[in-house]
Amino acid sequence: MPSFDIVSKLKKDEVQNAVDNANRELQTRYDFRGVEASYNFDKTKNTVKVEADEEFQVQQMDEILRMKLVKRNIEATAAEFSEITRSGKKSIQNVTFKEGIDKELAKKIIKIIKDAKLKVDAKINDDIIRVTGKKRDDLQATIALVRESKIEQPLQYENFRD
Incomplete structure (x- = not known):
């Protein structure tokens, strides 16, 4: 997945x-x-x-x-x-x-993803948010969505796996 x-x-x-x-x-x-x-x-x-x-x-x-x-x-x-x-x-x-994603920011990011009704699942692991989905296109749409949102902290997207 x-x-x-x-x-x-x-x-x-x-x-x-x-x-x-x-x-x-x-x-x-x-x-x-x-x-x-x-x-x-x-x-x-x-x-x-x-x-x-x-x-x-x-x-x-x-x-x-x-x-x-x-x-x-x-x-x-x-x-x-x-x-x-x-x-x-x-x-x-x-x-x-600033370094790492705190709990409040993680919840805000997950809420943005869920409100968009994309077919992905986002979970918090310490200061990392893992996003999984069935299609690669859904994941790319999620990255675009999070980039467009007004978040006050620089984010990177790593470990993209098919």
Whole structure:
């Protein structure tokens, strides 16, 4: 019976490369000369810490990071930018990256599939949604349906089996 998995995975290597490229750009930009500004990526927490002297500099750094993420094929919806906080002489912002499908999002995706009345069956396995059906065309229609729906998290479709 044909099936596929809906997953949400983050390419941590690509995020690390984007952060490294953003740090390199900071070193070459004229408006950041003499400013202590940096990006720090924590792979265990999937967060990037953005630090600069002033709040407007952090906002500029956000744009640099977004551009570098897009160049590395990381969707903008994967990053969640927190409020800019002031800590002593530094302005700090944390950028959190979403990974995995939580229960609420999984239920929302399954509801979208069931409301479309496609001849497929969707089940939740931890942070993966397994979709099975009798026909390959039904599965492809399901992928198209989920792509069209307005979901705030990047999704990938894996293990397509006939």
